[in-house]
Amino acid sequence: MSRFLVLFLSLLIFVASAHMVQASQTLEEVRRRGMLHCGVPPNVPGFASVMENGRWTGFEVDFCRALAAAVLGDGERVKFVPLGVQTRIPALQTGEVDVLFRSTTWTYSRDAAMGVHFASTIFYDGQAFMMRRSQGVTRLSEVPAGASVCVQAGTTAHQNLTDYLQVHRLDLRLMVFNSEQEMKTAFFTDRCDLYTSDSLLLMALRLSAAPNPDDFLILPERISKEPMTPAVRDDDPAWFNILRWVIFVMIEAEEREITQANAPEMRSHGNPENRRLLGSVPGIGGPLGLDDEWAYRILRTVGNYGEIFERHLGAKSPLQLERGLNDLWTRGGLLYASPMR
Ligand SMILES: N[C@@H](CCC(=O)N[C@@H](CS)C(=O)NCC(=O)O)C(=O)O
Structure with a gap:
């Protein structure tokens, strides 16, 4: 009986530890090709569109660049894949894209029945x-x-x-x-x-x-209610975690008032919590299988959530949107990142 117990416990420990070190297959594939494939709309100015010089720009585009900065060390290593409404979810399912943005609403039927997993809402609309x-x-x-x-x-x-x-x-x-x-x-x-x-x-x-x-x-x-939310395939929980925490870092940085400009200063002289977030105190990279500077790179590449919002959608942009629901919870909005610890 006790031998069975020992065997059972060893098996349990083996399964648990195997699970802990499970790396993301998508991350491996993205690193192997050196390029993130990001699904976006063909032409929604403010969200994702191509400028005259051929460069992609927009709110969703900056999230793609943030993810690339986190996992590849370079926000430019993104291939933007414009998708139609009908082809967007199949493009994710078949691996044509590693992550789907494309103004996609997180709904019950898409989440539960289509083999995709929505990370965290980046824009609340109706x-x-x-x-x-x-x-x-x-x-x-x-x-x-x-x-x-x-x-x-x-x-x-x-x-x-x-x-x-x-x-x-x-x-x-x-x-x-x-x-x-x-x-x-x-x-x-x-x-x-x-x-x-x-x-x-x-x-x-x-x-x-x-x-x-x-x-x-x-x-x-x-x-x-149209909570626009990036999604990944539901067979790679480690990749899902990366996407979710990339989004949370951008929201959390706004709450902690860490910006594209002040990130270097905060990294060397900020409080210990900020220094950990920005990688000068070690530890933030390990759980995601990334290095300790992944969050710092996001901020240096695109800035925090509020900066991205202002750049593409806010008062000085052609769309002139107010933050409204897309403001931090501390100012009456719905943006609330889980604690980074
Ligand atoms: N949030 C909606 C998205 C709706 C959507 O993308 N609609 C199309 C047609 S109304 C669109 O505006 N596409 C923008 C474009 O022209 O690229 C959903 O997830 O179904």
Whole structure:
């Protein structure tokens, strides 16, 4: 009996220790190729788009660069893979990308049934409607019966809208598109009265594709919760941990007021907790299988969450968004990083 117990305990210890040292296969693959493959939208100014000089820029783009800085030591070692709404999750499942951003909402059905795992929300949004101002409507309840709404297949917007119309007995005509391009063309050539999507995507679309952005109004109602959240495949928990803690470090650094500019100073003269976070006191790298400077490199490469937000989405950017829900919990927002210890 006791021999069985010893055998059982040894087996348990073996399994537990094997689990502890389990390295991320995705990390190994990313390091082998020296490049992170990051799934992004083709063209959502503010979130991810290509500048005239060919360089990618945007809020999601900076998160990709942060992850590359953490795991490859260089934020430039990213291949941005533009994906359509229908192909984005298959692209992650099949390994075409190592991580999926692409304004993807974390939902129950995607998380539980599609073999993907959402790390931590980087942008809280909601579904809204855009219309031409000349239609004279200021609220959803004023939209005339029979008006048509453009919506994209394969998005959360399609399902939300169907449910919303039933509950609110709104008589709107759905025009469902498979191609984003066709849908945009349809809207801007007056083939549908309303266009519905996440409010940020509507603002970006108005700026980038409307002949005159001021001609278009985004109605005040938000009919859903859209927590935009990067995802990885669910077969690599160590890679999932890396992504989650890359996001948390950027939020935590904002809370501790560590910025791109002051990180070197904080690293050598800050309090012990900050010095540990930034790698001059050892220990932060081990649990993720990274070196001790992974967090420091993120800050030096892209800055903290607030800096990225201001750069791409905030008051001085074309989108001019307020922080709102995307502010730190200490200022009434929803951003809350678990303790880095
Ligand atoms: N959060 C939504 C994303 C919706 C989305 O990406 N919608 C498309 C069509 S409305 C879009 O705006 N794409 C931006 C583009 O044109 O690249 C979801 O996860 O389903």
